Amino acid sequence: MAVRGLQHWYGKGEMRRQVLQAVDLEIRPGEVVLLTGPSGCGKTTLLTLVGALRQVMEGSVRVFGHELRGSSRAERQQIRRGIGMIFQGHNLLRCLTAEQNVQMGADLLADLGYRARRDRSREWLRAVGLGDHLNKLPHDLSGGQKQRVAIARALATEPRLLLADEPTAALDSRTGREVVELLQGLARNQGCSVLMVTHDPRILDIADRVVRMEDGQLVEAGEGERLWGSDRLPDAGMGPVQ
Amino acid sequence: MSAFWQGRRIPLAWLLLARQPARLAIALAGIAFAGILMFMQLGFRDGLFDASVTIHKLFDADLVLMSPRTMSSIGMAGFPRRRLVQALADPAVKGTTPVHWNLLLWRNPQTRMTRSILTLGFEPNDPLFIDPGLQAKAHALNQKGRVLFDELSRREFGPIAEWLRAGRTVETEVAGKRVRVAGLVTLGPSFGADGNMLTSRETFLRLMPGTPPGSIELGLIRLQPGSDPAVVAQRLRQLLPNDVAVYSKKGFEEFEKNYWRSSTAIGFIFTLGAAMGFVVGCVIVYQILYSDVSDHLPEYATLMAMGYRLVGLLGVVAREGLLLAVLGYVPAWLAGQGFYALIRSGTKLPVAMDPQRALIVFTMILVMCMGSAAMAMRKLADADPAEIF
Numbered sequence: 001m002a003v004r005g006l007q008h009w010y011g012k013g014e015m016r017r018q019v020l021q022a023v024d025l026e027i028r029p030g031e032v033v034l035l036t037g038p039s040g041c042g043k044t045t046l047l048t049l050v051g052a053l054r055q056v057m058e059g060s061v062r063v064f065g066h067e068l069r070g071s072s073r074a075e076r077q078q079i080r081r082g083i084g085m086i087f088q089g090h091n092l093l094r095c096l097t098a099e100q101n102v103q104m105g106a107d108l109l110a111d112l113g114y115r116a117r118r119d120r121s122r123e124w125l126r127a128v129g130l131g132d133h134l135n136k137l138p139h140d141l142s143g144g145q146k147q148r149v150a151i152a153r154a155l156a157t158e159p160r161l162l163l164a165d166e167p168t169a170a171l172d173s174r175t176g177r178e179v180v181e182l183l184q185g186l187a188r189n190q191g192c193s194v195l196m197v198t199h200d201p202r203i204l205d206i207a208d209r210v211v212r213m214e215d216g217q218l219v220e221a222g223e224g225e226r227l228w229g230s231d232r233l234p235d236a237g238m239g240p241v242q
Numbered sequence: 243m244s245a246f247w248q249g250r251r252i253p254l255a256w257l258l259l260a261r262q263p264a265r266l267a268i269a270l271a272g273i274a275f276a277g278i279l280m281f282m283q284l285g286f287r288d289g290l291f292d293a294s295v296t297i298h299k300l301f302d303a304d305l306v307l308m309s310p311r312t313m314s315s316i317g318m319a320g321f322p323r324r325r326l327v328q329a330l331a332d333p334a335v336k337g338t339t340p341v342h343w344n345l346l347l348w349r350n351p352q353t354r355m356t357r358s359i360l361t362l363g364f365e366p367n368d369p370l371f372i373d374p375g376l377q378a379k380a381h382a383l384n385q386k387g388r389v390l391f392d393e394l395s396r397r398e399f400g401p402i403a404e405w406l407r408a409g410r411t412v413e414t415e416v417a418g419k420r421v422r423v424a425g426l427v428t429l430g431p432s433f434g435a436d437g438n439m440l441t442s443r444e445t446f447l448r449l450m451p452g453t454p455p456g457s458i459e460l461g462l463i464r465l466q467p468g469s470d471p472a473v474v475a476q477r478l479r480q481l482l483p484n485d486v487a488v489y490s491k492k493g494f495e496e497f498e499k500n501y502w503r504s505s506t507a508i509g510f511i512f513t514l515g516a517a518m519g520f521v522v523g524c525v526i527v528y529q530i531l532y533s534d535v536s537d538h539l540p541e542y543a544t545l546m547a548m549g550y551r552l553v554g555l556l557g558v559v560a561r562e563g564l565l566l567a568v569l570g571y572v573p574a575w576l577a578g579q580g581f582y583a584l585i586r587s588g589t590k591l592p593v594a595m596d597p598q599r600a601l602i603v604f605t606m607i608l609v610m611c612m613g614s615a616a617m618a619m620r621k622l623a624d625a626d627p628a629e630i631f
Contacts, residue, residue: 053628074551078549081549087544087630092545093254093541093544094538095257095258095262096252096254102255104254104545104548107251107252108550110549156546157549
């Protein structure tokens with residue numbers, strides 16, 4: 001995945017404001033990259049652009065060798081099939097059991113038969129430690145369990161790139177840590193790149209690389225925890241108002 | 243089509259419905275209610291029209307002569323009987339039956355109350371009805387003052403059949419003259435007549451002394467096998483003067499139905515009732531599907547973010563509509579059967595679940611559900627996968 005000179009605006013005319021300014025970012029296959037920064041600095045916008053959920057306005061975003069700028073709706077939808085996504089909320093389908101939710105992901109693998117897709121869904125649920133909760137509805141699962149189902153669902157599509165937006169936000173610190181470690185381990189085994197937005201300083205050590213964003217620009221980049229002194233925790237919600 | 247049903251996938255449409263049993267129950271109750279309403283209204287309408295020709299259907303005739311002044315079976319005008327004899331001149335005509343037709347006052351022998359009864363007078367030796375059983379019974383009419391009573395007549399005419407079966411001699415007054423019931427026939431009440439009786443021409447003229455000589459109300463014409471009724475009818479129209487109108491048997495029935503259809507508000511009232519059911523059903527199904535889509539909007543957006551196509555998700559809503567239509571139709575059909583049986587026993591109207599009406603109501607329900615689904619789909623366009631992060 002490679003981003004070159006990416007710029008993005010919201011609004012029109014007078015109200016138009018720039019949220020991304022000449023962003024350059026590259027993620028190698030199998031690399032785990034964490035993206036931090038104050039709220040409203042454009043992290044989520046970057047994620048939606050890389051995730052082919054938004055049209056690229058200026059600059060270049062290449063995912064799996066496809067240029068997303070000027071891509072059609074159908075092309076982006078096709079590219080999204082190769083991208084796993086994990087959201088702040090778990091966003092599971094309430095009417096489906098854990099197993100069926102994961103299978104909604106596996107069902108996107110068109111070349112597999114029904115039985116193979118179902119077996120794969122079960123394997124993934126076992127891999128995230130939910131082998132005993134296959135037939136439970138999201139309603140009956142705890143927050144950490146739901147987020148683990150969401151991870152299984154994202155990985156069941158065999159993605160080459162995994163995008164995660166504050167997957168630990170709704171979890172307590174211990175569960176959050178567990179979930180992220182699980183995510184990192186499984187992604188590594190799959191050779192899947194990870195781009196994760198987070199405010200959580202306790203999980204920075206799992207990253208191969210940490211990227212910090214401010215006012216729509218990537219300001220510094222470093223290797224894991226070394227970047228952060230104990231006096232410089234990222235402060236959620238304290239970023240400059242734009 | 244395979245994209246529509248997606249054979250081996252998670253049955254998302256079904257699960258969306260089934261995991262909210264309360265909402266599903268409301269939706270099905272609404273659809274079933276609309277369906278029952280349509281079945282009832284259309285059933286009544288068709289039943290009433292069919293009931294207007296209960297007697298008409300029984301006649302043994304290929305062509306029928308009536309006075310052009312006749313508007314319906316409750317006001318039959320007379321025409322010269324000679325026209326039937328003239329019709330016999332056509333080589334394709336095999337035989338004819340002149341029939342007197344009028345509504346007379348029948349006195350209930352038990353309560354002494356009078357009520358109007360349809361009376362047909364004919365020569366007892368002439369064929370009248372398709373049912374060959376009549377021939378033997380008609381023999382009894384050769385005696386003066388004898389009548390055959392329709393045992394399907396409404397109860398208000400008196401317990402004639404019971405008394406007769408019990409071996410009693412049943413005598414009563416018709417149009418102020420004494421008659422004896424010589425036997426029973428099975429015809430059925432029609433919209434214009436609550437009861438029927440048959441008698442000989444001679445007795446009929448005695449009951450209706452004012453009838454002009456040589457005047458009849460209905461002429462039945464039977465044709466040689468293999469002749470085309472439409473062609474013969476055309477020939478007869480040219481042959482006969484214009485004081486008589488020629489109908490095919492089907493046309494004779496249609497003429498009567500048409501009277502009730504066009505000269506009364508029945509058709510309009512019941513069609514309007516069915517339309518109301520349709521509208522009520524549309525509102526209910528739309529409400530259900532719209533709130534279903536709204537409630538699940540983040541989930542639909544998630545699926546789109548995962549790489550599901552919008553078309554596929556529209557298919558989910560469409561399948562929900564189809565499932566609702568089928569699941570709602572079944573109880574409506576069953577209840578319709580029950581209500582029809584109730585109407586038949588209560589009113590003796592010939593109302594039945596005919597396949598055509600069953601299909602019409604199913605089509606209406608399908609249109610209702612799929613139309614509502616299509617409207618609800620517009621909400622799905624609001625599902626923006628970029629908004630869920």
